[in-house]
Amino acid sequence: MASSDSSPNTTTTPIFISANSLHSILTHNSLIQHFQSSLPKVSPTIHTPIRQSFEVSPSSSLLLMPSWSSSPSFPYMGVKLVTYFPQNSTLNLPGIHGSYVLFSSSTGQTLASMDGTVLTLYRTSCVSGLASKILARSDSKVLVMIGAGALAPHLIKAHLAARPSLQRVIIWNRTMKKARDLVEDFSKSDEYKGVCFDSNENLEEIVKMGDIHSMRECDDEALRRGRVFVDNEGAFVEAGELVGAFERGVIKKEDIVGNLVELIDGTKTGRKDDKEITVFKSVGSGIVDALAAQMVYENLQKLA
Template identity: 90%
Template sequence: MASSDSSPNTTTIPIFISANSLHSILTHNSLIQHFQSSLPKVSPTIHTPIRQSFEVSPSSSLLLMPSWSSSPSFPYMGVKLVTYFPQNSTLNLPGIHGSYVLFSSSTGQTLASMDGTVLTLYRTSCVSGLASKFLARSDSKVLVMIGAGALAPHLIKAHLAARPSLQRVIIWNRTMKKARDLVEDFSKSDEYKGVCFDSNENLEEIVKMGDIVSCATNSQVALVRGEKLKVGAHLDLVGSFKHSMRECDDEALRRGRVFVDNEGAFVEAGELVGAFKRGVIKKEDIVGNLVELIDGTKTGRKDDKEITVFKSVGSGIVDALAAQMVYENLQKLA
């Protein structure tokens, strides 16, 4: 893993990396590959406290996600600052905004600041895409996307990159116009000419069709009913990061082999916290995490009939890896 850190006697001029620059540097396929090759190597050396969440108002939050490396092979530390204002939808504004600052872990110098909102969209979706490489059926044909917010197109692209067998994407959203608009955007893209995109307002009906069901909402009521999941389905849960949030019911967890991105999900994810309290499942029932899937410590999908569930809440490790990839690619171009 290349180091772009400056020597201790060199003054580093921090750079700002805009959203447009991030889009030009990152692809979902390349970031999925970077996570797959790097996560097992760097995870033991990166310290990532559970994110700090502060309630700004009853509906709004400020989140802090720091991380730092203790290894010279990954000479970085960073912090992401995120604001969560779900009521922004009434103002036609994104509900999540963020900034990421990357530092040298050997000198403490600021190396770069970048658009944390776009960085989060890429890293979150690519974590889900990577998980689907291990947990979704290799012959998956239908992706059901629940939610049509800012994260939805990234999740769609990440799953398509991870599972090129996908032939159809069905989008559902509470406001169906957003789903139809997203369908129109994808249908215009030359990149996905071989994929059929459509929307459907009958949520229960399309859940039954999904080989992969991906959820990115701030719902506080279960949207996916486990009894509706087809045999062999993979359920990808991305939205919840508070105890009050919930995207699937207990039956989905009961039917599936459940994996998490990291152990932060045990204390943050509303689906899991609620299921633990109700005695539906125990922490010991969680099969494994993303690093264990990658390094083979835990077996992913065992056969074509089992249901798999992946719950992600995000972590400073994947933030740091995504920021590292962006920064080092820019350094090569300098």
């Protein structure tokens, strides 16, 4: 893992990394590999408070996701800033805007500012792809993509990179209620033994954070029947399907088998056989934001 060349006696000129530049620097395969090799090493050294959400107006929000390292082997700190202005649709503007700012954790100097929306699309999909690499059946042939928003193409590419055995992608683009009904059908039917459910954060729902119980992509039956994993412990308080399941007594926190780092380093066992149902819930974290930003920044430094 390369280190920043910033030092107290070095003046660093901050760089701006556009969305187009991120597309040219990142690939889903390389970011999945970076997460797999770096997460177990870096996670114990990075401090990541629960994301902060502020109501700017009755309809708009500001979201902050900070993180910082306490280790010289990962000399970075950063913060993702996300704004949610749903009324922008009347102005033909996106409702969500994001930026990620990367700093040196040894000097505090600003190193880079980059498009936070695109960075989130890559890191979210690659966390999902990495989880499927561990939890899905090795002979998986079909990927069912529920939804066709901005994240969908990234999720498909990440899963194809993680699971070369995939031969077919089915896109189900209906209302959220119908999508949940489809998941419920999957979880109840014996025909779908061996399936790997992957539920990701929805950035629009995350920034609203008002009614966490409405943020559900997975039904109780799937949680009851499956072995459930999370990307990080933040899911215990931010994932609507888990929070609701805990309150209803469907499962307990102790029933969550493990997190992504434990799956990577082998502390917890992933899929045990071809018939069990595995469930992975991701809510995102500052750790994967920082790792993705580090990869982008250091790759650009190599080209300089």
